[in-house]
Amino acid sequence: MFDLRDLYQQVIVDHNKNPRNYGILAEANHHADGHNPLCGDQLHIDILTDDEGKIIDARFEGEGCAISVASASLMTEAMKGKSVAEFETLFDAFQHMVTADLDAMANEEVLGKLTVLAGVKEFPSRIKCAILCWHTSRTALADKKEVAVTE
């Protein structure tokens, strides 16, 4: 029998082994560092937005577990071409998917490929790994001079 969870697992493994948008974005105009003390994940995120607040490019670097790296890889892919407001919508939908008890897939249309991470909800210690890059990007886009911490 075809098991969707196996496919999800493969996508996560692939994004961990070959992270998309990994590296420094020299021309970025928003930056932030993120730290998840629970797991030890460390991320740096670079984001380039245009004058209208559209996300042109996003990259990340860091050291972290498979979930934190795969999540950042998937997130940077998903946020390109979106406005900051659309990023916030995506953030809320993602957070809802990995934390809410009810109707986890209610925002499947919004989330697209990001739904492969829905399974982390079953592993409470991994939720912060998955959400770290999102908090870090939000901090970067708000131009806050602080480290995004998941605690």
Ligand code: ZN
């Ligand atoms: Zn982690």
